[in-house]
Amino acid sequence: MNLDNLRAGLHDLAEQAQPADLRDRAVHTSDRLARTRLVLVSAATVVVLAVVSAGLATGRVDQAFPEVADTPDPPPSAVLPAGATSAVYVDQLMFRSPVRVWGEDGLRDVPQAWTGDADPGEHLIRDTLTVSPDGTRMSWATGSGLPVTWLDGSGAAAITLESPDPAQPSVYGGCVWSPDSVRLLAGRWSQDSWTSFTGWYTLADGAFTPEDTGGLRLGCGAEVNGEWAAAPHQPRPGQVTIEVWNTLTGERREVLDGVLGVEVTGVSPDGARITARIIDGYTEENDLLPARNRRGTHLIDTVTGESLPLDTGGRTIRQLFFTTNGDLVARVLDGDHNSLLTFAPDGRLTGDDPEPTELLNSLLLRLVRP
Amino acid sequence: MAEQPPNDFDDFVRSRTPALLRAAYLLTGDQHLAEDLVQSALARAHRAWHRLEQVGNAEAYTRKIMYHLQVSWWRRRRIAEVLPGDLPDRGHNDDSALRITLRAALLRLPPRQRAVIVLRFFEDRTEAETADLLGITVGTVKSQSSKALAKLRTLTDLHDGSLA
Numbered sequence: 001m002n003l004d005n006l007r008a009g010l011h012d013l014a015e016q017a018q019p020a021d022l023r024d025r026a027v028h029t030s031d032r033l034a035r036t037r038l039v040l041v042s043a044a045t046v047v048v049l050a051v052v053s054a055g056l057a058t059g060r061v062d063q064a065f066p067e068v069a070d071t072p073d074p075p076p077s078a079v080l081p082a083g084a085t086s087a088v089y090v091d092q093l094m095f096r097s098p099v100r101v102w103g104e105d106g107l108r109d110v111p112q113a114w115t116g117d118a119d120p121g122e123h124l125i126r127d128t129l130t131v132s133p134d135g136t137r138m139s140w141a142t143g144s145g146l147p148v149t150w151l152d153g154s155g156a157a158a159i160t161l162e163s164p165d166p167a168q169p170s171v172y173g174g175c176v177w178s179p180d181s182v183r184l185l186a187g188r189w190s191q192d193s194w195t196s197f198t199g200w201y202t203l204a205d206g207a208f209t210p211e212d213t214g215g216l217r218l219g220c221g222a223e224v225n226g227e228w229a230a231a232p233h234q235p236r237p238g239q240v241t242i243e244v245w246n247t248l249t250g251e252r253r254e255v256l257d258g259v260l261g262v263e264v265t266g267v268s269p270d271g272a273r274i275t276a277r278i279i280d281g282y283t284e285e286n287d288l289l290p291a292r293n294r295r296g297t298h299l300i301d302t303v304t305g306e307s308l309p310l311d312t313g314g315r316t317i318r319q320l321f322f323t324t325n326g327d328l329v330a331r332v333l334d335g336d337h338n339s340l341l342t343f344a345p346d347g348r349l350t351g352d353d354p355e356p357t358e359l360l361n362s363l364l365l366r367l368v369r370p
Numbered sequence: 371m372a373e374q375p376p377n378d379f380d381d382f383v384r385s386r387t388p389a390l391l392r393a394a395y396l397l398t399g400d401q402h403l404a405e406d407l408v409q410s411a412l413a414r415a416h417r418a419w420h421r422l423e424q425v426g427n428a429e430a431y432t433r434k435i436m437y438h439l440q441v442s443w444w445r446r447r448r449i450a451e452v453l454p455g456d457l458p459d460r461g462h463n464d465d466s467a468l469r470i471t472l473r474a475a476l477l478r479l480p481p482r483q484r485a486v487i488v489l490r491f492f493e494d495r496t497e498a499e500t501a502d503l504l505g506i507t508v509g510t511v512k513s514q515s516s517k518a519l520a521k522l523r524t525l526t527d528l529h530d531g532s533l534a
Contacts, residue, residue, distance in 0.1 A: 003491060006522070009472045010396060010492040017395035020405050023383040026412035077438065077505030104507070313421050334421075352427070 078356040080104060081329070081340050083369050087355075088131045088138070088151065089362035095119045099138065100362060101151060107356050112155030113138055115147050127221065132181040133324075135368035137203075139177075139184060146186055148203060161186065161201045176222050179324065185211065185222070223264050225322055228271035230255075230264045230302075244271055244302045253302050265297075266321035268328075268345075273308065274300050275320040275328070299328070311349070312341060319364055331355075331364055340367070379419050382428055383412055390436065396488045397440045399477045411436035434503050437489070441481045441504075475525035482506075483518035490515055 080087065086103040099113035120142040128141035131151070139148045146161040161184065176185035178200070187198035199210040222231035224247070233243040233254070240259050244267065245252040253271075256262065261279035268274070277295050297317045299308045310317070315332035322328055327350070328343040337360055342351030387408060394404035415422060415432040422428040476484055482504065489500040490511075497515075501508045 006487075006519075007491050007494075010488070013472050013476075014392035014396050014492060016401075017388075017391040017404055018401055019388055020391060020408075022387050022405060022409045022412055023380055025405075025409045026383060026416055029409055029413035030416040077434075079502070079505060315421070 077354070078102070078337075079353045081342050081351045081353045081367065083323075083325075084367050085370055086135050086368045087364060088135055088366045088368065089359055089364055090129065091362050093126045093129060093363060095121075095125055099151065100359065101135070102356060102359065107358060108153070110151050110153050112153065113149060113151060115149050115155070115157040116142065116160075118142055129365065130177060131366035132177045133179055133366070133368070134181040134370070135366055136181065138365075146184065146201070148184070159203055159206060161203075161206055176224050185224075221264060223267045223274075223321075225267045225324060226269035228267050228269065230267040230271075230274045232262050232264055242274060242276060242300075244274060246271060255300060255302050255305050265319065266328075268322045269324065269326050272302055273322075273328075274302055275322065276300060310343070315339070315341075321367075323367065323369055325369070329367060336360065379416055382415075386429055386432070387412070390432065393433070393488055393492065394436060394440075396476060396492055397437070397481075397484060399473050407436055407440060410439055430503075437485050437503055438505070440485060471526055475522050478525055479518050479521060483514050483521070486511055486514045487518045487522070 080102070086101055089100045089102065091097040091100070096114045096119075099110040101108055101110060120140065124141050129138070130140070131138050136151055137148055138151055139146050147157060148159045148161065149155075149157050177183070178185070182204065183200045183202050185198065185200055199208050201208055222229055227246050227248045228244065229247055230242055230244045233241045239257075240262055241257055242255040242262055242264055243252065244255055251271075255274065256276075256278070259278050263277040264274060265277060266275040275298070277297050279295050297320050299310050299320060300306070301308055310320075310328075310330060312330055312332050315334055317330050317332055318338060319331035320328070326345040328345075330341040330343070331338050332341055334354060337357040338355045340351065340353045340355060341349060342353070344350050390408045390411070391404055394407040395401065398404045398407055411432045414435045415428055418431065419428070422431050476487065479487065485504055486500060489495040489503060490497070495503065497508050497511045501511045504511070506514075
Protein backbone atom coordinates (compact mmCIF):
# COMPACT_ATOMS: atom_id res chain seq x y z
CA MET A 1 0.00 0.00 0.00
CA ASN A 2 1.18 3.44 -0.84
CA LEU A 3 1.12 5.16 2.51
CA ASP A 4 1.50 8.59 0.97
CA ASN A 5 -1.71 8.03 -0.90
CA LEU A 6 -3.38 6.84 2.28
CA ARG A 7 -2.23 9.99 4.06
CA ALA A 8 -3.52 12.16 1.25
CA GLY A 9 -6.79 10.27 1.20
CA LEU A 10 -7.28 10.67 4.94
CA HIS A 11 -6.59 14.40 4.81
CA ASP A 12 -8.96 14.77 1.91
CA LEU A 13 -11.67 12.83 3.72
CA ALA A 14 -11.12 14.77 6.95
CA GLU A 15 -11.76 18.02 5.15
CA GLN A 16 -15.35 16.87 4.77
CA ALA A 17 -15.85 17.74 8.45
CA GLN A 18 -17.82 20.96 8.67
CA PRO A 19 -16.87 23.68 11.16
CA ALA A 20 -18.98 23.79 14.29
CA ASP A 21 -19.05 25.93 17.41
CA LEU A 22 -19.04 23.41 20.21
CA ARG A 23 -18.23 25.71 23.10
CA ASP A 24 -21.74 25.99 24.54
CA ARG A 25 -22.51 22.34 23.95
CA ALA A 26 -19.28 21.31 25.70
CA VAL A 27 -19.95 23.51 28.72
CA HIS A 28 -23.53 22.28 28.90
CA THR A 29 -22.37 18.67 28.79
CA SER A 30 -19.74 19.45 31.41
CA ASP A 31 -22.41 20.80 33.76
CA ARG A 32 -24.60 17.79 33.08
CA LEU A 33 -21.72 15.45 33.86
CA ALA A 34 -21.16 17.25 37.14
CA ARG A 35 -24.83 16.90 38.06
CA THR A 36 -24.85 13.25 37.04
CA ARG A 37 -21.86 12.57 39.21
CA LEU A 38 -23.48 14.37 42.11
CA VAL A 39 -26.62 12.26 41.69
CA LEU A 40 -24.51 9.12 41.51
CA VAL A 41 -22.63 9.95 44.68
CA SER A 42 -25.83 10.85 46.52
CA ALA A 43 -27.58 7.73 45.29
CA ALA A 44 -24.64 5.57 46.26
CA THR A 45 -24.62 7.10 49.72
CA VAL A 46 -28.33 6.46 50.17
CA VAL A 47 -28.04 2.91 48.91
CA VAL A 48 -25.09 2.11 51.12
CA LEU A 49 -26.85 3.55 54.14
CA ALA A 50 -29.97 1.59 53.30
CA VAL A 51 -28.08 -1.63 52.82
CA VAL A 52 -26.12 -1.24 56.02
CA SER A 53 -29.14 -0.29 58.09
CA ALA A 54 -31.08 -3.26 56.72
CA GLY A 55 -28.24 -5.60 57.51
CA LEU A 56 -27.92 -6.52 53.87
CA ALA A 57 -24.27 -5.72 53.45
CA THR A 58 -23.74 -8.85 51.43
CA GLY A 59 -26.16 -7.75 48.72
CA ARG A 60 -25.09 -6.29 45.41
CA VAL A 61 -25.11 -2.56 45.93
CA ASP A 62 -24.58 -1.72 42.28
CA GLN A 63 -27.91 -3.23 41.30
CA ALA A 64 -29.71 -0.39 43.02
CA PHE A 65 -27.86 2.36 41.17
CA PRO A 66 -30.02 4.50 38.93
CA GLU A 67 -29.62 4.34 35.21
CA VAL A 68 -27.12 6.96 34.15
CA ALA A 69 -28.19 9.16 31.32
CA ASP A 70 -24.70 9.82 30.05
CA THR A 71 -21.34 8.17 30.08
CA PRO A 72 -19.48 9.15 33.23
CA ASP A 73 -15.95 10.37 32.90
CA PRO A 74 -13.89 7.52 31.59
CA PRO A 75 -11.21 6.67 34.12
CA PRO A 76 -7.82 7.62 32.73
CA SER A 77 -6.00 4.66 31.36
CA ALA A 78 -3.42 3.60 33.89
CA VAL A 79 -0.01 3.71 32.31
CA LEU A 80 3.31 2.76 33.85
CA PRO A 81 5.87 5.54 33.52
CA ALA A 82 8.23 5.18 30.60
CA GLY A 83 11.06 2.81 31.44
CA ALA A 84 9.26 1.16 34.34
CA THR A 85 8.26 -2.49 34.15
CA SER A 86 6.26 -2.70 37.35
CA ALA A 87 5.53 -1.01 40.64
CA VAL A 88 5.04 -2.57 44.06
CA TYR A 89 2.57 -1.21 46.61
CA VAL A 90 1.31 -2.04 50.06
CA ASP A 91 -2.16 -1.04 51.20
CA GLN A 92 -1.04 0.20 54.60
CA LEU A 93 2.20 0.01 56.50
CA MET A 94 0.98 -2.72 58.75
CA PHE A 95 1.93 -6.36 59.04
CA ARG A 96 0.03 -8.51 56.53
CA SER A 97 -1.49 -5.58 54.67
CA PRO A 98 -2.10 -6.59 51.05
CA VAL A 99 0.89 -6.23 48.77
CA ARG A 100 0.08 -5.39 45.17
CA VAL A 101 2.14 -5.46 42.01
CA TRP A 102 1.13 -3.27 39.07
CA GLY A 103 2.70 -4.52 35.87
CA GLU A 104 2.14 -4.23 32.18
CA ASP A 105 -0.40 -7.05 32.43
CA GLY A 106 -2.42 -5.24 35.08
CA LEU A 107 -2.75 -5.27 38.84
CA ARG A 108 -2.31 -8.39 40.93
CA ASP A 109 -2.29 -9.04 44.64
CA VAL A 110 0.48 -11.04 46.29
CA PRO A 111 -1.55 -12.92 48.90
CA GLN A 112 1.39 -14.62 50.57
CA ALA A 113 3.93 -11.85 50.59
CA TRP A 114 4.33 -11.95 54.35
CA THR A 115 5.85 -14.93 56.09
CA GLY A 116 6.23 -15.81 59.73
CA ASP A 117 3.76 -15.44 62.56
CA ALA A 118 5.13 -12.69 64.73
CA ASP A 119 3.74 -9.22 64.20
CA PRO A 120 6.83 -7.02 64.40
CA GLY A 121 4.86 -3.92 65.21
CA GLU A 122 3.77 -1.00 63.13
CA HIS A 123 6.78 1.18 63.81
CA LEU A 124 9.20 -1.51 62.71
CA ILE A 125 7.29 -2.13 59.49
CA ARG A 126 7.12 1.57 58.77
CA ASP A 127 10.83 1.95 59.21
CA THR A 128 12.08 -1.14 57.50
CA LEU A 129 9.76 -2.49 54.79
CA THR A 130 11.55 -2.40 51.47
CA VAL A 131 11.37 -3.98 48.02
CA SER A 132 14.39 -5.00 45.96
CA PRO A 133 15.23 -2.82 42.94
CA ASP A 134 14.31 -5.65 40.57
CA GLY A 135 10.91 -5.93 42.21
CA THR A 136 11.20 -9.62 42.96
CA ARG A 137 11.67 -9.61 46.73
CA MET A 138 10.52 -7.86 49.86
CA SER A 139 12.15 -7.53 53.24
CA TRP A 140 11.27 -6.16 56.64
CA ALA A 141 12.60 -6.36 60.16
CA THR A 142 11.03 -8.42 62.92
CA GLY A 143 13.33 -7.47 65.74
CA SER A 144 15.16 -10.77 65.56
CA GLY A 145 15.91 -11.06 61.89
CA LEU A 146 15.17 -9.96 58.37
CA PRO A 147 12.72 -12.15 56.49
CA VAL A 148 13.18 -11.87 52.74
CA THR A 149 10.31 -13.20 50.66
CA TRP A 150 9.58 -13.56 46.99
CA LEU A 151 6.89 -11.42 45.45
CA ASP A 152 5.88 -13.95 42.84
CA GLY A 153 2.93 -15.05 44.94
CA SER A 154 4.45 -18.42 45.77
CA GLY A 155 4.60 -17.64 49.46
CA ALA A 156 8.10 -19.04 49.60
CA ALA A 157 10.50 -17.42 52.01
CA ALA A 158 13.75 -16.60 50.32
CA ILE A 159 15.80 -16.38 53.47
CA THR A 160 15.76 -15.00 56.98
CA LEU A 161 18.90 -13.09 57.77
CA GLU A 162 20.06 -13.46 61.34
CA SER A 163 22.28 -11.19 63.35
CA PRO A 164 25.96 -12.10 62.92
CA ASP A 165 26.65 -11.24 66.54
CA PRO A 166 24.94 -13.56 69.04
CA ALA A 167 25.66 -11.05 71.78
CA GLN A 168 23.47 -8.52 69.99
CA PRO A 169 20.74 -10.57 68.36
CA SER A 170 18.50 -7.73 67.35
CA VAL A 171 18.75 -6.69 63.74
CA TYR A 172 17.02 -3.37 63.63
CA GLY A 173 16.64 -2.52 60.00
CA GLY A 174 17.38 -3.69 56.50
CA CYS A 175 16.36 -0.75 54.46
CA VAL A 176 18.85 -0.57 51.64
CA TRP A 177 19.21 -2.98 48.76
CA SER A 178 22.24 -3.05 46.54
CA PRO A 179 21.39 -1.90 42.99
CA ASP A 180 21.76 -5.48 41.71
CA SER A 181 19.32 -6.78 44.36
CA VAL A 182 21.75 -9.39 45.67
CA ARG A 183 22.79 -7.73 48.91
CA LEU A 184 20.94 -6.01 51.72
CA LEU A 185 22.36 -3.42 54.05
CA ALA A 186 21.24 -3.96 57.62
CA GLY A 187 22.04 -2.25 60.85
CA ARG A 188 21.33 -2.08 64.51
CA TRP A 189 22.48 0.15 67.28
CA SER A 190 22.55 0.56 70.97
CA GLN A 191 20.04 3.09 72.22
CA ASP A 192 22.45 3.99 75.03
CA SER A 193 25.56 4.78 73.13
CA TRP A 194 24.07 6.00 69.84
CA THR A 195 26.46 3.80 68.00
CA SER A 196 25.56 1.54 65.15
CA PHE A 197 26.79 -1.69 63.75
CA THR A 198 26.06 -1.96 60.08
CA GLY A 199 26.96 -4.25 57.24
CA TRP A 200 25.95 -5.99 54.05
CA TYR A 201 24.20 -9.32 53.94
CA THR A 202 24.66 -11.40 50.82
CA LEU A 203 21.33 -13.04 50.17
CA ALA A 204 22.76 -16.09 48.43
CA ASP A 205 24.58 -17.35 51.49
CA GLY A 206 23.68 -14.98 54.32
CA ALA A 207 27.29 -13.83 54.65
CA PHE A 208 27.71 -10.60 56.58
CA THR A 209 30.33 -7.96 55.77
CA PRO A 210 30.59 -5.05 58.24
CA GLU A 211 30.47 -1.56 56.77
CA ASP A 212 32.02 1.45 58.43
CA THR A 213 29.39 4.17 58.37
CA GLY A 214 31.03 6.57 60.73
CA GLY A 215 28.49 6.14 63.43
CA LEU A 216 25.46 6.79 61.22
CA ARG A 217 22.37 4.69 61.62
CA LEU A 218 22.73 3.61 58.05
CA GLY A 219 20.75 0.46 58.45
CA CYS A 220 17.51 2.30 58.71
CA GLY A 221 16.05 5.21 56.82
CA ALA A 222 18.96 5.56 54.42
CA GLU A 223 18.69 6.07 50.68
CA VAL A 224 21.48 5.22 48.28
CA ASN A 225 21.65 6.18 44.62
CA GLY A 226 24.84 5.69 42.67
CA GLU A 227 27.77 7.01 44.67
CA TRP A 228 25.63 9.08 46.99
CA ALA A 229 23.74 8.25 50.13
CA ALA A 230 21.55 10.18 52.51
CA ALA A 231 20.14 9.34 55.89
CA PRO A 232 18.57 11.03 58.88
CA HIS A 233 21.18 11.82 61.46
CA GLN A 234 20.74 12.50 65.11
CA PRO A 235 24.10 13.67 66.45
CA ARG A 236 22.56 14.04 69.85
CA PRO A 237 19.09 13.67 71.30
CA GLY A 238 16.76 16.39 70.13
CA GLN A 239 18.81 17.37 67.11
CA VAL A 240 17.85 15.96 63.73
CA THR A 241 19.63 16.60 60.46
CA ILE A 242 20.15 14.82 57.16
CA GLU A 243 23.59 13.56 56.36
CA VAL A 244 24.46 13.35 52.66
CA TRP A 245 27.72 11.76 51.65
CA ASN A 246 29.64 10.34 48.74
CA THR A 247 30.30 6.69 49.43
CA LEU A 248 33.49 6.73 47.32
CA THR A 249 35.13 10.06 48.12
CA GLY A 250 33.78 10.54 51.62
CA GLU A 251 32.56 14.07 50.88
CA ARG A 252 29.88 14.96 53.40
CA ARG A 253 27.14 17.54 53.65
CA GLU A 254 24.81 18.17 56.53
CA VAL A 255 21.41 19.37 55.43
CA LEU A 256 18.70 20.91 57.61
CA ASP A 257 18.80 21.86 61.19
CA GLY A 258 16.27 22.36 63.86
CA VAL A 259 13.53 20.11 62.52
CA LEU A 260 11.58 17.73 64.71
CA GLY A 261 11.92 14.72 62.52
CA VAL A 262 12.71 13.66 59.01
CA GLU A 263 12.27 10.73 56.66
CA VAL A 264 14.64 10.65 53.71
CA THR A 265 12.86 9.30 50.63
CA GLY A 266 15.46 9.78 47.93
CA VAL A 267 18.79 11.15 46.82
CA SER A 268 19.77 12.09 43.27
CA PRO A 269 22.65 10.14 41.71
CA ASP A 270 24.84 13.26 41.77
CA GLY A 271 24.04 14.02 45.40
CA ALA A 272 22.84 17.51 44.51
CA ARG A 273 19.27 17.01 45.66
CA ILE A 274 17.39 14.93 48.17
CA THR A 275 13.73 14.30 48.82
CA ALA A 276 12.39 14.09 52.34
CA ARG A 277 9.32 14.23 54.49
CA ILE A 278 10.00 16.67 57.24
CA ILE A 279 8.22 17.23 60.52
CA ASP A 280 8.60 20.92 61.22
CA GLY A 281 5.82 21.49 63.73
CA TYR A 282 2.43 20.40 64.86
CA THR A 283 -0.97 20.86 63.36
CA GLU A 284 -3.56 23.00 65.05
CA GLU A 285 -6.68 21.06 64.16
CA ASN A 286 -9.05 22.24 66.86
CA ASP A 287 -9.61 21.88 70.55
CA LEU A 288 -11.02 18.38 70.23
CA LEU A 289 -8.23 16.79 68.26
CA PRO A 290 -4.75 16.19 69.57
CA ALA A 291 -2.00 18.00 67.74
CA ARG A 292 -0.42 15.89 65.04
CA ASN A 293 2.95 16.08 63.43
CA ARG A 294 2.92 18.56 60.59
CA ARG A 295 4.71 16.83 57.73
CA GLY A 296 5.71 18.31 54.43
CA THR A 297 7.29 16.66 51.41
CA HIS A 298 10.28 18.59 50.15
CA LEU A 299 12.81 18.62 47.36
CA ILE A 300 15.99 20.00 48.87
CA ASP A 301 19.21 21.36 47.42
CA THR A 302 21.96 19.64 49.40
CA VAL A 303 24.42 22.52 48.97
CA THR A 304 22.21 25.44 49.95
CA GLY A 305 19.74 23.49 52.07
CA GLU A 306 16.89 25.32 50.36
CA SER A 307 13.59 23.69 49.50
CA LEU A 308 13.19 23.74 45.72
CA PRO A 309 9.86 24.43 43.99
CA LEU A 310 8.16 21.71 41.98
CA ASP A 311 5.29 22.39 39.59
CA THR A 312 2.74 19.61 39.99
CA GLY A 313 -0.14 21.58 38.54
CA GLY A 314 -1.58 22.24 41.96
CA ARG A 315 -1.75 18.57 42.84
CA THR A 316 -0.72 17.48 46.31
CA ILE A 317 2.49 15.49 46.50
CA ARG A 318 2.04 12.21 48.32
CA GLN A 319 5.43 10.65 47.61
CA LEU A 320 8.63 11.98 46.12
CA PHE A 321 11.77 10.07 45.15
CA PHE A 322 14.55 9.71 42.60
CA THR A 323 15.13 6.93 40.11
CA THR A 324 18.56 5.54 39.39
CA ASN A 325 18.84 7.49 36.14
CA GLY A 326 18.27 10.77 37.94
CA ASP A 327 14.60 11.29 37.15
CA LEU A 328 12.52 12.78 39.93
CA VAL A 329 9.18 11.07 40.45
CA ALA A 330 6.34 12.82 42.25
CA ARG A 331 3.32 10.72 43.15
CA VAL A 332 0.46 13.19 43.33
CA LEU A 333 -3.20 13.05 44.27
CA ASP A 334 -5.24 13.42 41.10
CA GLY A 335 -8.91 13.18 42.01
CA ASP A 336 -9.93 9.55 42.37
CA HIS A 337 -6.46 8.23 41.64
CA ASN A 338 -2.80 9.11 41.97
CA SER A 339 -0.56 10.07 39.09
CA LEU A 340 3.16 9.60 38.70
CA LEU A 341 4.85 12.75 37.41
CA THR A 342 8.33 12.22 36.01
CA PHE A 343 10.77 15.12 35.89
CA ALA A 344 14.00 14.83 33.93
CA PRO A 345 17.21 15.94 35.66
CA ASP A 346 16.90 19.32 33.88
CA GLY A 347 13.48 19.84 35.44
CA ARG A 348 11.32 19.11 32.39
CA LEU A 349 8.09 17.25 33.01
CA THR A 350 8.44 14.14 30.86
CA GLY A 351 5.61 11.98 32.15
CA ASP A 352 2.20 12.37 33.76
CA ASP A 353 0.93 8.83 34.15
CA PRO A 354 -2.19 7.86 36.08
CA GLU A 355 -2.14 4.87 38.38
CA PRO A 356 -5.07 2.46 38.64
CA THR A 357 -7.76 3.90 40.89
CA GLU A 358 -7.50 0.81 43.10
CA LEU A 359 -4.13 2.10 44.32
CA LEU A 360 -5.48 5.41 45.57
CA ASN A 361 -4.69 4.72 49.22
CA SER A 362 -1.76 2.36 48.76
CA LEU A 363 1.84 3.24 49.41
CA LEU A 364 4.27 2.93 46.54
CA LEU A 365 7.24 0.89 47.74
CA ARG A 366 9.21 0.53 44.55
CA LEU A 367 9.02 1.67 40.95
CA VAL A 368 10.91 -1.06 39.13
CA ARG A 369 13.09 0.11 36.26
CA PRO A 370 15.45 -2.49 34.79
CA MET B 371 -24.53 26.67 39.99
CA ALA B 372 -23.03 26.20 36.57
CA GLU B 373 -19.44 27.30 36.58
CA GLN B 374 -18.53 29.77 33.93
CA PRO B 375 -15.67 28.52 31.81
CA PRO B 376 -12.52 30.57 31.86
CA ASN B 377 -11.80 32.61 28.77
CA ASP B 378 -8.78 30.47 28.04
CA PHE B 379 -11.10 27.53 27.63
CA ASP B 380 -13.08 29.49 25.05
CA ASP B 381 -9.90 30.27 23.18
CA PHE B 382 -8.87 26.66 23.33
CA VAL B 383 -12.22 25.49 21.97
CA ARG B 384 -12.20 28.04 19.17
CA SER B 385 -8.68 27.28 18.06
CA ARG B 386 -8.63 23.51 18.38
CA THR B 387 -12.15 22.40 17.50
CA PRO B 388 -11.58 22.33 13.72
CA ALA B 389 -8.58 20.00 14.05
CA LEU B 390 -10.36 17.83 16.59
CA LEU B 391 -13.40 17.62 14.33
CA ARG B 392 -11.34 16.48 11.38
CA ALA B 393 -9.86 13.60 13.37
CA ALA B 394 -13.26 12.80 14.88
CA TYR B 395 -14.79 12.69 11.42
CA LEU B 396 -12.29 10.05 10.41
CA LEU B 397 -13.05 8.12 13.57
CA THR B 398 -16.83 8.21 13.20
CA GLY B 399 -17.44 8.80 9.50
CA ASP B 400 -20.28 11.14 10.32
CA GLN B 401 -20.49 14.88 10.94
CA HIS B 402 -22.98 14.66 13.79
CA LEU B 403 -21.21 11.81 15.53
CA ALA B 404 -17.94 13.68 15.14
CA GLU B 405 -19.45 16.73 16.79
CA ASP B 406 -20.82 14.58 19.62
CA LEU B 407 -17.43 13.00 20.13
CA VAL B 408 -15.53 16.30 20.19
CA GLN B 409 -18.17 17.91 22.37
CA SER B 410 -17.90 15.10 24.91
CA ALA B 411 -14.12 15.27 24.96
CA LEU B 412 -14.22 19.05 25.36
CA ALA B 413 -16.71 18.66 28.21
CA ARG B 414 -14.25 16.45 30.07
CA ALA B 415 -11.50 18.94 29.38
CA HIS B 416 -13.73 21.71 30.71
CA ARG B 417 -14.24 19.82 33.95
CA ALA B 418 -10.49 19.37 34.34
CA TRP B 419 -9.62 22.78 32.94
CA HIS B 420 -8.04 24.26 36.05
CA ARG B 421 -5.52 21.46 36.26
CA LEU B 422 -4.97 21.19 32.53
CA GLU B 423 -4.35 24.89 32.22
CA GLN B 424 -1.63 24.74 34.83
CA VAL B 425 0.03 21.70 33.33
CA GLY B 426 -0.35 23.00 29.80
CA ASN B 427 -1.42 19.78 28.17
CA ALA B 428 -5.09 20.49 27.44
CA GLU B 429 -4.91 19.41 23.84
CA ALA B 430 -3.13 16.14 24.60
CA TYR B 431 -5.67 15.39 27.31
CA THR B 432 -8.63 16.21 25.06
CA ARG B 433 -7.32 14.09 22.22
CA LYS B 434 -6.65 11.21 24.57
CA ILE B 435 -10.17 11.40 25.93
CA MET B 436 -11.58 11.62 22.41
CA TYR B 437 -9.87 8.46 21.27
CA HIS B 438 -10.81 6.60 24.42
CA LEU B 439 -14.43 7.70 24.13
CA GLN B 440 -14.57 6.57 20.55
CA VAL B 441 -13.51 3.06 21.52
CA SER B 442 -15.73 2.90 24.62
CA TRP B 443 -18.77 4.24 22.76
CA TRP B 444 -18.32 1.63 20.12
CA ARG B 445 -18.09 -1.05 22.78
CA ARG B 446 -21.31 0.17 24.33
CA ARG B 447 -22.94 0.37 20.90
CA ARG B 448 -23.80 3.94 21.63
CA ILE B 449 -22.80 4.86 18.14
CA ALA B 450 -24.99 3.05 15.70
CA GLU B 451 -22.54 2.81 12.92
CA VAL B 452 -24.22 2.20 9.61
CA LEU B 453 -22.00 0.00 7.61
CA PRO B 454 -22.81 -0.19 3.96
CA GLY B 455 -23.67 -3.66 2.80
CA ASP B 456 -21.29 -3.32 -0.04
CA LEU B 457 -18.57 -0.87 -0.57
CA PRO B 458 -19.34 1.54 -3.37
CA ASP B 459 -18.26 0.57 -6.76
CA ARG B 460 -15.18 2.47 -7.67
CA GLY B 461 -16.12 2.72 -11.27
CA HIS B 462 -15.08 6.35 -11.32
CA ASN B 463 -11.67 7.20 -10.00
CA ASP B 464 -12.59 10.67 -8.86
CA ASP B 465 -12.03 12.27 -5.48
CA SER B 466 -15.61 11.80 -4.37
CA ALA B 467 -15.60 8.08 -5.01
CA LEU B 468 -12.26 7.75 -3.28
CA ARG B 469 -13.56 9.54 -0.22
CA ILE B 470 -16.63 7.35 -0.09
CA THR B 471 -14.56 4.23 -0.47
CA LEU B 472 -12.04 5.24 2.14
CA ARG B 473 -14.72 6.33 4.57
CA ALA B 474 -16.57 3.05 4.19
CA ALA B 475 -13.38 1.07 4.51
CA LEU B 476 -12.39 2.94 7.68
CA LEU B 477 -15.79 2.23 9.21
CA ARG B 478 -15.28 -1.45 8.62
CA LEU B 479 -12.17 -1.45 10.77
CA PRO B 480 -12.52 -2.23 14.45
CA PRO B 481 -12.42 1.06 16.40
CA ARG B 482 -8.96 0.55 17.79
CA GLN B 483 -7.50 -0.23 14.38
CA ARG B 484 -9.29 2.81 13.01
CA ALA B 485 -7.83 4.95 15.76
CA VAL B 486 -4.35 3.60 15.06
CA ILE B 487 -4.69 4.42 11.36
CA VAL B 488 -5.90 7.95 12.10
CA LEU B 489 -3.16 8.60 14.63
CA ARG B 490 -0.37 7.12 12.56
CA PHE B 491 -1.27 8.32 9.07
CA PHE B 492 -3.49 11.36 9.58
CA GLU B 493 -1.94 12.90 12.69
CA ASP B 494 1.48 11.47 11.82
CA ARG B 495 2.06 10.30 15.37
CA THR B 496 4.92 7.98 16.15
CA GLU B 497 4.21 4.46 17.30
CA ALA B 498 5.18 5.44 20.84
CA GLU B 499 2.89 8.49 20.82
CA THR B 500 0.06 6.39 19.42
CA ALA B 501 0.58 3.79 22.10
CA ASP B 502 0.54 6.44 24.79
CA LEU B 503 -2.62 8.08 23.50
CA LEU B 504 -4.50 4.81 23.21
CA GLY B 505 -3.10 3.30 26.40
CA ILE B 506 -1.70 0.25 24.62
CA THR B 507 1.78 -1.07 24.00
CA VAL B 508 3.93 -0.17 21.03
CA GLY B 509 3.77 -3.82 19.99
CA THR B 510 -0.01 -3.62 19.87
CA VAL B 511 0.20 -0.47 17.79
CA LYS B 512 2.43 -2.28 15.31
CA SER B 513 0.19 -5.32 15.07
CA GLN B 514 -3.02 -3.29 14.87
CA SER B 515 -1.52 -1.04 12.22
CA SER B 516 -0.40 -3.99 10.16
CA LYS B 517 -3.81 -5.64 10.36
CA ALA B 518 -5.61 -2.42 9.59
CA LEU B 519 -3.47 -1.69 6.54
CA ALA B 520 -3.99 -5.20 5.24
CA LYS B 521 -7.73 -4.88 5.69
CA LEU B 522 -7.81 -1.46 4.05
CA ARG B 523 -5.88 -2.93 1.18
CA THR B 524 -8.48 -5.64 0.79
CA LEU B 525 -11.48 -3.39 1.31
CA THR B 526 -10.41 -0.66 -1.04
CA ASP B 527 -9.04 -3.11 -3.57
CA LEU B 528 -7.19 -0.24 -5.05
CA HIS B 529 -4.75 -1.85 -7.31
CA ASP B 530 -5.02 1.06 -9.62
CA GLY B 531 -2.58 3.14 -7.69
CA SER B 532 -4.84 5.40 -5.65
CA LEU B 533 -4.21 3.72 -2.32
CA ALA B 534 -2.56 0.55 -3.40
